[in-house]
Amino acid sequence: MGLATAPSGTLSEPDRTGPDRTGPGRAHWLRVARETADDLATDAVARDQAGKPPFDEVSRLREAGLLTLLVPAGSGGGGADWPTAYAVVREIAAADGAIGQLLGSHCFLSWSARFFTEPSRAARLERRYAAQQWCWGGGLARQDSPLTLTRGRGGQVLDGRQSYATGVLVADRLAVCAVRTDTGEPLAVVVDPTHPGVRVEADTDTFGQRLSAGGSVEFDSVPVAADDVLGPLSADEDFLSPLAALASPVGRLLSVQLRLGMAEGVLAEAREYSRVGRSPWQPAGPAGSPQDPQTLAAFGELTVLTRSASALTDQALQAVHAALTRADDLTYDEYAEVSVLVAMAEAASSRAAQESTARALDIVGARSTASRLGFDRFWRNARTHTLYEPVAHRLRDVGDYFLNGTHPPFVLPG
Structure with a gap:
């Protein structure tokens, strides 16, 4: 899936990226994510229109090993790290935004014990969760x-x-x-x-x-x-450990990946349709051809918008990953820098998702209204998510930090 962008969360790290370095490795999980996304894409329109609780979709994630992705391999999981998990969520979201949200929420909640409790208790909980393949909500x-x-x-x-x-x-x-x-x-x-x-x-x-x-x-x-x-879950820095505080940017960055996945997914699908369909501006010629400058300009603008958001997201991902490796050695000033970077990525990805999912309909034209194509699901999914998680307050946080040096508030995903 995706818009032929650079791989999300690109890091200069070895293939084996799990916390205990014994898991299958990043390349394996990205391949599994692509295969699962392709599987979900085949019936995404029909499943969205049926609107049934996604028990079957959860089974697909479970069979692919994605529900235990972040559990150490020694405890029965995939042994992956957060950069890998972010890339997996983004790949799934490109095929099905709702399942991307479901998986992202699961990843955050299933890992939450590591943020808020002592390591021994978190390890016991993880072993039970991995053994029974729980889905978290x-x-x-x-x-x-x-x-x-x-x-x-x-x-x-x-x-x-x-x-x-x-x-x-x-x-x-x-x-x-x-x-x-x-x-x-x-x-x-x-x-x-x-x-x-x-x-x-x-x-x-x-x-x-x-x-x-x-x-x-x-x-x-x-x-x-x-x-x-x-x-x-106190929001007071006097009582919140630096590791627990990182739960906020880690969780919010999952929403960023979800939005980027939606943007990349709709543009990839619109591109594929445009190559075999007709242009809304020049019905006599194939869409996406060099003779259709308005189509090319629209794709170009949305590609720049999405890749710009992706580049900013990569900066935030690098900062989050580095902060997690330092954990309790992190200062609160450094935490604030990480949180602000994620807030910037939230704003950029929200705009990319809303613009891409809305304007892709214009690129495809009146044919995009056909229910069988399901182009509307991208806009509906992106708009619903951005309404539940508006970015206006995140922009205020960025401005307050830039102008006054105020640390962003501790905010957890709903």
Whole structure:
């Protein structure tokens, strides 16, 4: 898939990029991602129009080994690192934006224990998750009406309603943010959605990203064991470790890759159609020919826009990857630089996705309205995602940092 761009997340590193250096290697996982993306692309239009919960799609990801991509090979996973995971999500998103979002959310939530709890507990959780091939859903962003965690004689119980979360309709485990009623401290909590006190509802009727398995979740006196409380989600730098703080740019960069995948996917599909179809401006000649300057100019402008966003994203990816390797040695000033770079990439990728998915329809012309072609799904998916994750506040963060040196806020994916 893609727009014949330079490979996303290009890094000067060896092929074996897993945390324990024993996994199959980056080239293997990029090949698996391309094969899985090609498979998803064959029936993407039909699946989008059917709008069914993506159990089959999750099975495809599981069979390809992508659900355990970030788990160390020694614990039963793929042994890949974050640059590889970003490239995989982008490749999947180019074929199917909703499944790209589902996979990206899964990658972040399944790795969240490493951000917020001690390594031994995170390793135990990862081994269980890899052995049972869990698909993760939920979200760690603070809610207007937060979930509550109350301590009683029998332990802690979780109550409340999360109005929207990705992947919950197909998840084997949920990761959510809950606030302790006695202290007000926000905590990351893992929940088994099969518990009788958990009710998942498919009440999200969006016009795009319909296969991201989003919905609401209600928790009614759900017991939470001590090992299922991963750690604090405080936004205060005095209480947040540098490694935990990196959860924000790491998670947000997944959305960047998702948007770029959508932009590259629609342009690749529009290019393929234009080569065999007809130009909307010169019906007598084939679209994309040297005799059609408006088509060429449109493709040229969108290619520049998408590649510019990709180049900025690569800078952000390099910064995130370097920060993760340093972990607790990172200073908060250095963390702020990383977060601002990701914010810039968010803004650039959002524009690239919105412009490309909208203007590709103009390039194809009136034929793009045919339901059987499914060109509208790219615009609907990109627009839905960018509405849920607007970048206006990210631009303010960049401006405030540039003008006043203010550190960007700690923001987690929803």
